[in-house]
Amino acid sequence: MGDPLRLVLLDIDGTLVDSLHNIVQAMHTACDVVGVTRPPEACVRRGIGLSLVEAVAQSLPDHPLDIHEQVAEHYKQAFMALRSSPDHQEHLFPGTREIIAEMAGQGWLLGLATGKSRRGLDSFVERHGFEGCFVTLHTADDGPGKPHPSMIHQALANTGCEPHHTVMVGDTTFDIQMARAARVGAVGVSWGNHAPDDLWRSGAHIVLETFDGLTAAVSSLTATPG
Structure with a gap:
């Protein structure tokens, strides 16, 4: 196998x-x-x-x-x-482009699960040149929003992945609560909109300080026992 x-x-x-x-x-x-x-x-x-x-x-x-x-x-x-607007700016956080390329190169399936509308998600992907990087895309337009686990359940159905081989990465307690409700790995990031302590209290398995630790974090959470 x-x-x-x-x-x-x-x-x-x-x-x-x-x-x-x-x-x-x-x-x-x-x-x-x-x-x-x-x-x-x-x-x-x-x-x-x-x-x-x-x-x-x-x-x-x-x-x-x-x-x-x-x-x-x-x-x-x-x-x-x-x-x-011609002066519109929405910068990627440091390491974003590099970690997406690294994980895709290692064979990880990548997806997006966001509170944005479908239009907002599509704009993000186009603006930053991420066409073809993500195999499953989910927004609040598709059904119940975060922290309901619906988006993760849809992603699992789309990809055929098992919950124990899946991780959600986000900056809010809603991301962590959604992940735990879906019984997948929950990784928080410390540079976003909710405080790290709140992410831990919501049930994060790991909270990252930088994207440098993401590959190791998701590998540890999806490792097959034995």
Whole structure:
């Protein structure tokens, strides 16, 4: 028998790409249009990774659902305007491109599991030249968002990988909770939107300081006993 298929699912915002400034700006623009007080950056950060209406609700807990939905709709428009701006910037975190190339070269299957819309995911892949790098792609448009394990279950079904040969890598407690609910490896990264201590408390098996340790981390979590 050959080696088992092994899958690494990666979050995008706060894990692969530094998008916080754009997310906060779009949220503030949407709030201005709707006429509600802008939430502080810390509140916006706490909701990153959730589906959009849920993320808005995290930022604006004192407002009703109809306001959350209005803000979410204007957020989409504001973010699209930012993305199409000629001076738009959304830099990859150090080591992102290198680790994706390294793991693909070693035979790992790679996928994305993100709170972004499908349009946002496609834009990320195109903007950074990652076409063909990922074998399975999952967004909050496809079904229940994080921390529900649906995206991971879909990825397992698409690839034929087993949970014990699969790892989720992300920067938020929602990524870790999703991974643990799906019974796959849970790797947090310390440079994103949620604090490392919160990742540990949510059940992370490993929390990385840099991408240099990712290959070793996922190898240890997917190793076959004996």
